[in-house]
Amino acid sequence: MTEKEIIELETAECFIKLYNSQEKASFRIVKHKDAPDFECKDNKGNNLYIEVTLTEDRNGDIAACLGRSDAKSPEAFKQHLEAVKRGEASIFDSVSCLQGNVSDIARERIQKKLTKDYGKNVALVVRDISPLWEWETAIDDLASSLDLHHNPFEMGIWILSTSRNKIYRVV
Secondary structure, eight states, X not given: OOHXXXXXXXXXXXXXXXXXXXXXXXXXEEEEOSSSSEEEEOTTOXXXXXXXXXXXXXXXXXXXXXXXXXXXXXXXXHHHHHHHHXXXXXXXXXXXXXXXIIHHHHHHHHHHHHTSOOOSSEEEEEEEOOTTOOGGGTHHHHHHHSOOSSOOOTTOEEEEOTTSSOEEXXX
């Protein structure tokens, strides 16, 4: 399995566990595929398909978390502070806000997925990688900011918390 497939599988497994508990369902993953990423079935033979995407506080955070970038390293932070001292950067360039750039990036990721057609019984699961946020405070604003004229996710759009112990239904 590729690193991407491992991340998708772990995301789907965590989502299914929480979804089943919350919705009193019995889905299990039966196939890893592409677009949507997973096919699930319940005890009655009903299908649920899952499309997975990730969100980050700032562009580049996912690469840094996977060790593909040193953008979040102490050295990068020191360089940023030096640029702030020289007036070449703002201290706010390194600050994230759930009701600001964090929600904006999540909205962009969701909006991109909304342009595709995945078929019936599909849920979009957005995995958050930041340990800082409790999404329930931003879900309503995020939902109202989406253009849902074409929504291929009849089973909902969900955010899976970084700790993978909560799911938040956006739509």
